[in-house]
């Protein structure tokens with residue numbers, strides 16, 4: 001299989017930077033999973049080459065709800081950089097995204113060995129670089145698992161069990177998704193173990209202070225201009241963000 005890994009990574013990188021969707025890579029190139037991860041590595045390398053810093057890893061498609069929503073049936077892993085970091089309660093500019101969605105997550109804080117030292121409720125903004133938010137397994141792996149932004153709530157010590165905590169996703173104060181952390185491969189810590197195994201096999205070593213997103217427990221919701229979004233995880237608390245909207249643009253009330 002002869003694939004121009006650099007050219008495909010550059011295409012996805014341009015799509016992200018210009019917030020303009022592209023066709024699925026698999027529309028023109030035959031990609032297997034290992035090649036797709038090589039494209040992702042190259043894509044992340046382009047970002048770090050511009051000064052972005054790696055700050056963590058993520059799992060995706062670790063719940064049945066997400067696999068069903070996206071029509072892809074295998075967990076995947078990706079990279080988080082500091083450019084994706086959104087303050088808890090912060091406001092994001094929708095102009096940086098193509099067709100963003102948001103989902104509730106559980107985040108772990110890692111020590112150098114990859115062991116979790118703390119846990120937090122989190123939100124992930126995902127934004128497929130593919131038209132129609134549609135992709136095959138190799139496409140979404142190459143696209144760094146649609147990673148676009150993340151919000152981490154307050155860290156707290158990891159409780160004995162994080163495997164059966166209720167999860168809510170609220171948009172403008174209305175609950176739009178409900179679930180349980182049990183939906184994340186049975187236990188978010190399993191997603192952590194699986195993600196770290198896969199990352200290490202690819203030569204990625206977690207650094208102390210890295211964040212790990214275990215994957216959404218529920219389907220994602222559209223992230224609309226002006227929206228206020230909150231994830232609530234039982235026992236852990238909440239994380240929120242606001243999208244700048246037409247009502248607040250240009251300093252209007």
Ligand code: OOG
Pocket residue numbers: 059060061062063066070103124126127128140145146147214215216
């Ligand atoms: C792929 C990323 C999935 C999750 O938590 O399941 C993901 C996508 O749905 O675009 O981040």
Ligand code: MG
Pocket residue numbers: 059060103105124126213215216
């Ligand atoms: Mg996610």
